[in-house]
Amino acid sequence: MTVASDPIVFKRTTRAQWEDAAEAWHRWGPAIEDWLGSATATMLEAARIGEDDRVLDVAAGAGGQTIAAARLAGPGGRVLATDISPAILAYAAVVAAEAGVSVETLEADGEDLSVLAEGSFDAAISRVGLIYFPDQQAALRGIHRALRPGGRLSAVVYSTPDRNGFFSIPVGIIRRRAELPPPLPGQPGPFSLGAPGVAEQAFTDAGFRDVTVTTVESPVRMATAADCVRFERESFGALHQMLSRLDDVGREEAWQEITEQLAQFETGAGFVGPCEMLVVTGAR
Template identity: 70%
Template sequence: MTSAFDPQRYKTTTRAQWQDAAEAWHRWGPTIEAWLGPATDLMLDAAGVTAGSRVLDVAAGAGGQSIAAARRAGPTGHVLATDISPAILEFAAKAATDAGLTTVDTRELDGEHLDVADGTFDAVISRVGLIYFPDRRAALAGMRAALRPGGRVSCVVYSTADRNGFFSIPVGIIRRRAALPPPLPGQPGPFSLGTPDVATAALAEAGFHDVSVTAVPSPLRMASAAECVRFERESFGALHQMLAGLDDAGRAAAWSEIGDALAEFDGPDGFTGPCEMLVISGTA
């Protein structure tokens, strides 16, 4: 019998996994920014981030998109980068300092309980974070409350599994080996907002209007499938969470199978992993 989904346990485990993966996610930062750069630019465009903007970044991680937002907002703007993992926020703060930015602050906050003053932000952004919130309604309600009237929310999420083989293939292998059931509708997971109608409905139900969904081809280009496996093995908290029920030998076998499967995307110019992101946006 499959145990019921426990959102609190899931969040506790998620925090622990990102505490562990923080250094690796930071270390792979140049790869992540090259991969997600086009989607990030479109997210900032859709959120209306411009000179002087006050920006709230939810599930900011190591802060690549926070820095991009701060550069757009300029010296008169401000970015508050928030995350459930204090370890990863330390890397975000250091990255901002290293970039010479004095307008980025960090704060440990649960994305479902955004303890910020209502109506104080021009834009709310979240890059590959909203999909992992068990209580998406609460997260979106908090984002909307944080925005001034007419402010914009914009989030980057994965589209459907069939368009994201670099990630969905490992997820499928681990799910089979660990005997994990697929997530039910409404439960968190990488592809939980993958179809435009689901994404649109989520924002509309939270009270946003002028909702838009734009697909962004985002192939993951690396030297080889082996490098992709190393990237995912070191820094993808969601995969670590799924592997938790396997012993060391079981995890090693899963990663070996993943490497064999991802090798289909190796070519003469290196590894090109299929990936498509969606940028979902709306007005408060």
């Protein structure tokens, strides 16, 4: 049985890896906001967050989008950031305090939000989080339950591998070197909601209506390919999970090949890694 096919093991491993990556994800915060800024703005607009709204952020990470939501909700609103990793939530709390906005944090499994009262939020957001849940339907149904009637969920997910070379190339290299099988339909992973119609169907199956999908070009811009590799090496828990099958030498050889392959995206203006996000939105 693989880690990915055992949800309990997968979650335990994922939590441990995000605990380890929390500092790096926080440190790379400005680069992450540059990269995901357009998708985040589209998500927040689609969620229709306004003054005094109650907002739920699922798999919040270090909280860049949480802070943006708090600014929209204003001092009369309430923003709750949940994540499976307490370490990364601690960074989110620090960043929110530095930004001068009020954000609550709650360590919680995104697939089990039963602690939240039904209908207690006006809007929900999730940025690059749903894709890694073993049971995406449980997560979506839990969010649906937490929203008031008419409340909206908007989530950012990756589209297809061919539109996300900055990430799919490393994934492909590591899969080959670690002799990992291709992911099965329904398994968690970066591109699990990216194929045409998949995200819409997932939202609809969970009870959401008026589901829309907006494509947002989100290129990763850095000085060099090596900088992008350093970002991924330090911050991307999914890659570390896949690399666990290799020894130290094998990991270094994989990162070297990844650096060589990503160099194709270096231009006169620096590294521009292809990335395309989908903003998926539905109403309760």
